[in-house]
Amino acid sequence: MAPPNIRPLPEHLQEVAIKELNERPERLAEDLEALKDWAIKEPHLNVRLDDQLLVAFLRGCKFSLEKTKSKLEWFYTLKTRHPDYYTIQNPDVPHFSELVRYGAGLILPIPLNETGPRIVFSRFGIYPVDKYELKDIAPIAYAQQELAMRADDTVVVNGFINLIDVAKVDAAHFVQYTPSILKKGIDFAEKALPLRQSSAHFFNVPTGFEKPYNMVMPMITPKQKERVFLHGNNLETLYAHIPQKYMPKQYGGENGCLVELENSTIEQFLDHRDYFKEDLKYRNNEHLRLGKQPNYKSLFGMEGSFRKIALD
Structure with a gap:
């Protein structure tokens, strides 16, 4: 063999x-x-x-x-x-780099405690809602997970931590976070993704974020709920989990420059355009x-949006 x-x-x-x-x-x-x-x-x-x-x-x-x-x-x-x-359909579109900029997390170079989980830094709500919708951005995130499966042994073996700045998320973004779209993400993570999420930390939480957040929580398992943390604007509670030195330099840490990480992430996606094209045949x-077909309705039967939520 x-x-x-x-x-x-x-x-x-x-x-x-x-x-x-x-x-x-x-x-x-x-x-x-x-x-x-x-x-x-x-x-x-x-x-x-x-x-x-x-x-x-x-x-x-x-x-x-x-x-x-x-x-x-x-x-x-x-x-x-x-x-x-779940799939990048055409990596040759002129705005592909822009989609990557808005949709990809930034893989910080130093894992937690040097040998622990990989830290993935994201800024939700940075894409212009008059130009893109969440469904335009989502395929980038799923493609990045697949690239990590093939390229990042730390993520595969030690798992990852999501570190998410939600300061830019506003009512126009919330409208696009429909229960159906959120359920797609939750179900993919639970049923299909072989990578282990250690925790997810939301910080710089804007007013009104708790309401859609509270709608999402019933969709996830008790085990997943224990891994999700809201830190508001008091970063000291975040630093109790992730010391400040593991934050990007723009956030007072020592863990990579966001501009450089963004540029290298875009370059990685551009280098894998042939991979994404080939992926469509699989x-x-x-x-x-x-035998029986999967029960898709139980996965994606939720409709509606957060349009009617009062965002105080």
Whole structure:
């Protein structure tokens, strides 16, 4: 059996993978082969059989083959069902760099405590609502997750922390945060994403943010609720979780320059335009699915928006 075509993990990450993710390096090729064999035999699936991508699913599922199958199945099922939401359709559009600027999180270079989870810094509400909608921005975020699966071993092994500045979010943005769109994000994270979110921290919270926030909370599991924190404008409560030195330089920290990180993120996306184009061919053929179809209505049956919410 040929050795897997993946990057060797740094020693500290390999130790975590063995102790916490149940990885057995001597079985890695066998585990990947078993996953590929299953995917090939499923008539409706058309999976990208890329070792680096597939090992991210195995590690994210702690090498439970059945859980890995489920995540991989939903990953391609949801991308097939909602291509405009979960997938970059055309990376050659003239405004592609602008979409990346508004939609991608910035991967801060130093993980928490140097060897812990990766910190992903985002600024919600920075896109102009007269030009774009949330559904235009969302595919960038999902594409970035896939790039991280293939390129960032820290994210795959140690997970990630979302650090989100919501100072720019206003009533015009809230209107676009429909329950249906929010449910799509929650369901993808729960059913399809093999990356582990350690926590999510919202700060610089504007007036009125709590109301849509409180509408979202019933949609997530109790375990997820324990990982979500609102910090208002008092950053001392944030620093209790993420010391200030791990913030970007523009926020008084030592963890990267936002302008440089933004430019490198755009460059990464531009360098992967061929990957995004090729990705479009990896979709299910639901006509060939054996057994029952997924219950999409239970996932995406929510309608409405926050248009009627009073934002004081």
